[in-house]
Amino acid sequence: MKSVYEAAGGKDGLTRLAEAWHERVMDDPVVSHAFSQGFDPEHTERLAAYLAEALGGPAEYTAKYGDETSVVRMHSGNGQDDDMDQRAINCFEQALEDVGLTQEPLRQVLYDYFAWATTETMGRYPDSEDDVPDRLAIPHWSWDGLQTA
DSSP, X not given: OOOHHHHTTHHHHHHHHHHHXXXXXXXXXXXGGGGTTOOOTTHHHHHHHHHHHHXXXXXXXXXXXXXXXXXXXXXXXXXXXXXXXXXXHHHHHHHHHHTTOOOTTHHXXXXXXXXXXXXXXXXXXXXXXGGSXXXXXXXXXXXXXXXXX
């Protein structure tokens, strides 16, 4: 059986998805606020590498950019914003359509992963990035959901 990474089109497919999501986010008046101070020009490349690693692809994100701690810290300390989270998830759902990742069960697995990562992982430390533990590993997601070690 193919990994979720392979079924989503590998690196190229996830890069297209990251680009579509980023475009949707920048067009959303609420979610784009997260980028109001600017963003790394490699944002979509970094996001695609992160998604790839989380979904069964190569560990390029960890090798090139950092661990889960660095990702979660970037998303922490901004308070809780359920509306922004839901809108980001909606942008992801629309991005899945934009790039044609609509075949089930792949679409649902990708949606479930992103919703979980947005609300449970990236939103876990709303008060301060200092609350994020060191040396977190990127969680892995498969057809059956979150994989535990």
